[in-house]
Amino acid sequence: MADTQADSLAPEAEARWRLVETAWNLGVPSRVLEVKTDIEVGELFVTTDATRRVSIVGVRDALNGYQKGACFYCNQPIIIGRGESLDVDVDHFFPRRLDQAESFGGVNIDGVWNLVLACTECNRGPGGKFDLIPHIEYLERLNLRNNWLIDSHHPLRETLIAQTGATEQKRASFLQQCDQLAIDAIPSRWRPASSSVANSLL
Ligand SMILES: [Zn+2]
Numbered sequence: 001m002a003d004t005q006a007d008s009l010a011p012e013a014e015a016r017w018r019l020v021e022t023a024w025n026l027g028v029p030s031r032v033l034e035v036k037t038d039i040e041v042g043e044l045f046v047t048t049d050a051t052r053r054v055s056i057v058g059v060r061d062a063l064n065g066y067q068k069g070a071c072f073y074c075n076q077p078i079i080i081g082r083g084e085s086l087d088v089d090v091d092h093f094f095p096r097r098l099d100q101a102e103s104f105g106g107v108n109i110d111g112v113w114n115l116v117l118a119c120t121e122c123n124r125g126p127g128g129k130f131d132l133i134p135h136i137e138y139l140e141r142l143n144l145r146n147n148w149l150i151d152s153h154h155p156l157r158e159t160l161i162a163q164t165g166a167t168e169q170k171r172a173s174f175l176q177q178c179d180q181l182a183i184d185a186i187p188s189r190w191r192p193a194s195s196s197v198a199n200s201l202l
Pocket residue numbers: 071072073074075076118119120121122123192
């Protein structure tokens with residue numbers, strides 16, 4: 001387990017550095033760097049104008065700092081190797097299907113605020129999450145994760161603030177609002193069968 005953590009945290013530190021370095025190379029302060037997500041490719045990128053796109057890092061590496069090699073939902077170890085993904089999925093906390101719900105319009109569903117790392121079992125195994133809405137205690141966990149990245153001055157800080165709000169209060173109510181809209185559109189909550197949420201909460 002310790003080795004797994006060490007192996008996956010080195011790319012995470014590298015990912016953080018790449019974000020800062022990208023801002024420098026573009027000649028902008030990292031606070032104005034608006035980081036976008038390419039879900040299909042699994043990477044974070046920025047656009048400097050309408051046509052120029054700069055890849056930064058893999059989504060998995062960037063998000064693993066908080067999760068420390070564990071599934072967001074069941075806390076089982078997930079392996080994040082360099083340039084490969086063995087048993088880890090980038091999961092949309094609020095499922096991507098909501099993009100089609102009119103009420104959810106305007107919410108950036110692919111934004112890093114809504115992305116977590118999950119084991120394949122939780123994401124799409126038998127009894128997996130798929131398009132369901134996570135149980136309410138995970139909403140608090142997502143809020144803690146986003147606040148942690150913001151408070152620790154992670155290079156994704158400004159992107160998260162732009163996506164979710166400038167204060168803890170605004171961010172909490174943003175997530176609650178999303179949860180309400182989500183459960184109205186897809187009235188079914190999910191939690192992993194095998195987890196103890198109390199133990200898995202950081
Ligand atoms: Zn899991």
